[in-house]
Amino acid sequence: MPDEDLTIRELHERLREAEETIRAIHLGEADAVVVEGSRGPQVYTLQGADHMYRALLENMREGTVSLDTEGLILYTNPMFAAMVEVPASEVTGSDFQKYLAPASVSSFAALMEAAAARGHTSGELNLRVPQEGRIPVRLSLTQVDCAEMRCVSVLVSDLREQIRNEAILREEQLSRLILNQAGEAVVVIDPEGTILRRSESARMLAGASVMLDHFDRVFPLIASGISLTAREILLRTRNGKPLRGLEAHMAHPDGRVSALLVSASPLWSNPRELLGCVITLTDITELKRARDELMRQSQELAQSNNDLRQFAYSASHDLREPLRQLAVFSELIQKRFGSALGPDGGELIQHAVDGAHRLEKLLQDLLAYIQAADAPQEVPATADANEVVRKVLATFHVETSRMGARIESGPLPVLGVHEVHLVQLFQNLIGNALKYHGENEPEIRIGAEPGQGLWKLWVEDNGIGISPDYQKQIFGLFQRLHGGNKYSGSGIGLAICQKIVQRYGCKIWVESQAGLGSKFFFTLPGAET
Amino acid sequence: MEHGSKALTLLLVEDSAADVYLVREALRWEGLVVELQVAEDGEAATQILDRAESEPPDLALVDLNIPRKTGIEVLEQIRRSPRCKAIPVIVISSSDSAADRQRAFAAGAVEYFHKPSTLDEFLSLGRLVRALCPEDPRERSQQRVTQQSRGSDDNG
Numbered sequence: 001m002p003d004e005d006l007t008i009r010e011l012h013e014r015l016r017e018a019e020e021t022i023r024a025i026h027l028g029e030a031d032a033v034v035v036e037g038s039r040g041p042q043v044y045t046l047q048g049a050d051h052m053y054r055a056l057l058e059n060m061r062e063g064t065v066s067l068d069t070e071g072l073i074l075y076t077n078p079m080f081a082a083m084v085e086v087p088a089s090e091v092t093g094s095d096f097q098k099y100l101a102p103a104s105v106s107s108f109a110a111l112m113e114a115a116a117a118r119g120h121t122s123g124e125l126n127l128r129v130p131q132e133g134r135i136p137v138r139l140s141l142t143q144v145d146c147a148e149m150r151c152v153s154v155l156v157s158d159l160r161e162q163i164r165n166e167a168i169l170r171e172e173q174l175s176r177l178i179l180n181q182a183g184e185a186v187v188v189i190d191p192e193g194t195i196l197r198r199s200e201s202a203r204m205l206a207g208a209s210v211m212l213d214h215f216d217r218v219f220p221l222i223a224s225g226i227s228l229t230a231r232e233i234l235l236r237t238r239n240g241k242p243l244r245g246l247e248a249h250m251a252h253p254d255g256r257v258s259a260l261l262v263s264a265s266p267l268w269s270n271p272r273e274l275l276g277c278v279i280t281l282t283d284i285t286e287l288k289r290a291r292d293e294l295m296r297q298s299q300e301l302a303q304s305n306n307d308l309r310q311f312a313y314s315a316s317h318d319l320r321e322p323l324r325q326l327a328v329f330s331e332l333i334q335k336r337f338g339s340a341l342g343p344d345g346g347e348l349i350q351h352a353v354d355g356a357h358r359l360e361k362l363l364q365d366l367l368a369y370i371q372a373a374d375a376p377q378e379v380p381a382t383a384d385a386n387e388v389v390r391k392v393l394a395t396f397h398v399e400t401s402r403m404g405a406r407i408e409s410g411p412l413p414v415l416g417v418h419e420v421h422l423v424q425l426f427q428n429l430i431g432n433a434l435k436y437h438g439e440n441e442p443e444i445r446i447g448a449e450p451g452q453g454l455w456k457l458w459v460e461d462n463g464i465g466i467s468p469d470y471q472k473q474i475f476g477l478f479q480r481l482h483g484g485n486k487y488s489g490s491g492i493g494l495a496i497c498q499k500i501v502q503r504y505g506c507k508i509w510v511e512s513q514a515g516l517g518s519k520f521f522f523t524l525p526g527a528e529t
Numbered sequence: 530m531e532h533g534s535k536a537l538t539l540l541l542v543e544d545s546a547a548d549v550y551l552v553r554e555a556l557r558w559e560g561l562v563v564e565l566q567v568a569e570d571g572e573a574a575t576q577i578l579d580r581a582e583s584e585p586p587d588l589a590l591v592d593l594n595i596p597r598k599t600g601i602e603v604l605e606q607i608r609r610s611p612r613c614k615a616i617p618v619i620v621i622s623s624s625d626s627a628a629d630r631q632r633a634f635a636a637g638a639v640e641y642f643h644k645p646s647t648l649d650e651f652l653s654l655g656r657l658v659r660a661l662c663p664e665d666p667r668e669r670s671q672q673r674v675t676q677q678s679r680g681s682d683d684n685g
Contacts, residue, residue, distance in 0.1 A: 317624075320623065320646075321545075321623050323646070324623065324644060324645070324646040325545070325547045325548070325551075327646045327647065328551060328645075328646060328647065328648050328651050329547065329551075331647065331648035331649075332551075332554065332648055335648060356646070357646065357647075360646050
């Protein structure tokens with residue numbers, strides 16, 4: 001009975017298939033059963049076997065997706081859908097790359113390759129999301145063979161919180177480091193004045209560990225004779241008046257006293273609640289000591305300068321009196337007894353008179369030198385240099401005519417100096433140019449040019465010049481390069497010039513070669529317009 | 530040289546003997562016949578001025594820098610004295626500072642003579658005295674009337 005055999009074989013086959021299906025269902029190898037019925041094939045999902053796993057996936061706090069090898073999403077759990085802010089039904093069937101930040105696409109491709117090669121891999125990259133822009137995530141990829149299909153299951157862990165925590169930790173470490181490295185003593189107090197934080201410098205200033213002590217006990221500050229308490233500082237800062245560099249001092253138990261600058265700002269929380277106050281104590285003990293010392297020295301110096309000037313003034317003034325009498329009486333002897341003295345006696349008396357007059361001139365110049373430093377500076381002054389040069393040249397009229405001097409003066413500025421000073425400058429410089437002329441008739445050129453904030457003026461001559469060796473020394477007091485007979489002078493003129501320009505914070509110098517004339521330069525401020 | 534019937538009376542307040550000599554020399558050189566009363570300090574000047582109430586000098590020369598009083602104080606004393614307030618006063622000084630000149634004129638000096646260091650200049654003091662104090666007694670009284678009226682103007 002071939003037909004019967006066939007039927008029995010067929011039934012055996014079906015039985016084997018049924019047994020296989022039941023075994024698969026039992027082992028969880030089948031998710032659904034397709035049954036051919038009168039309405040065609042129908043899929044029956046088998047809930048029982050994988051219900052537990054499914055529930056786990058659906059409810060876990062991390063995202064998970066299954067991808068095919070091309071990266072197409074076969075399955076997403078609700079968490080991943082929530083992370084990318086797209087409904088799960090839309091996520092399924094879409095390309096995973098769609099949810100990656102552009103810069104992460106290539107990294108993901110590499111991860112897929114690694115998963116394909118090694119079965120498992122992981123890496124960090126960014127998801128692209130509508131609201132935040134991107135979410136840093138860690139992806140763990142595992143290659144899974146599912147029935148006849150190879151797919152990749154991906155666990156997506158949100159790293160935002162972890163990164164936030166790490167950042168907070170780093171900031172906290174940085175804050176501690178800054179606080180400890182701060183050169184100034186920084187103290188944080190709560191609204192009751194208890195010390196919550198302090199820098200290393202604050203600990204050193206206090207001389208002890210001061211955490212949780214009361215500020216007033218650790219830092220007994222006195223400002224303008226009154227205690228500067230934590231309460232006072234808090235009150236002031238709370239009222240929107242932060243302290244900035246208030247000078248105070250603090251007595252240490254060992255008797256030392258520190259001078260401090262106190263600054264303080266309130267510490268507000270968010271929302272606005274006063275957490276306390278940050279107080280900075282800058283130790284200026286050394287600075288103050290140095291400043292006081294400097295001030296003392298400067299006062300001493302001023303006093304000593306003043307004494308010296310007074311002495312020089314009195315000395316030169318008082319010396320003039322007997323000198324004047326010496327000169328006049330010498331002349332009187334000459335006048336009264338000239339004929340009785342004879343020619344020799346007359347000459348001797350003349351030497352005495354000349355000497356007295358030279359000394360008189362010297363003292364006069366010395367007084368002028370002292371007064372050059374004394375003349376009032378506070379009065380705003382201006383002087384037209386053209387006018388001054390004209391006046392000074394008029395006083396030299398006799399000499400210039402006698403010598404046949406040629407004098408050119410370019411256009412000169414109006415300067416912000418006292419006229420008397422400018423007169424003295426030109427008088428000395430033009431006087432020298434005339435005095436130290438060489439064989440030729442004197443040629444003098446006076447000029448000026450604007451410089452950086454200052455004018456540069458000059459008096460140039462064709463005289464005997466000055467060897468470079470002596471160019472600095474000529475500005476010293478009583479410095480003369482020539483014997484008394486050839487060129488008269490007290491050696492004070494250029495010292496006066498230097499003193500005057502220095503009063504205005506300016507300079508005077510000379511460019512010259514012996515025998516080739518001299519060019520004296522000086523700077524002075526222009527008149528304020 | 531024609532002299533008046535009576536010598537000029539001059540008060541010189543000066544502590545330096547050398548300068549007293551030079552003043553005398555200047556007056557002599559100018560040919561003035563002078564009865565010179567010398568006060569070497571401020572106190573002496575006061576005594577002379579007190580005595581002078583009956584017969585005041587024709588002119589006073591006052592050095593600024595004298596012991597026991599300043600020349601300015603002596604000058605002020607002269608200006609306060611009812612009998613002497615009109616006499617011309619020449620301040621003589623070794624200082625040529627503008628401040629000293631100003632002080633002297635403010636206190637009532639009619640001239641300020643800076644003691645010079647050449648003889649010729651010093652001798653010019655004689656001319657100054659002659660100009661302020663003519664020798665002719667009639668001119669003298671005339672000048673005194675003028676001075677007095679000027680003095681009372683100042684006080685008013």
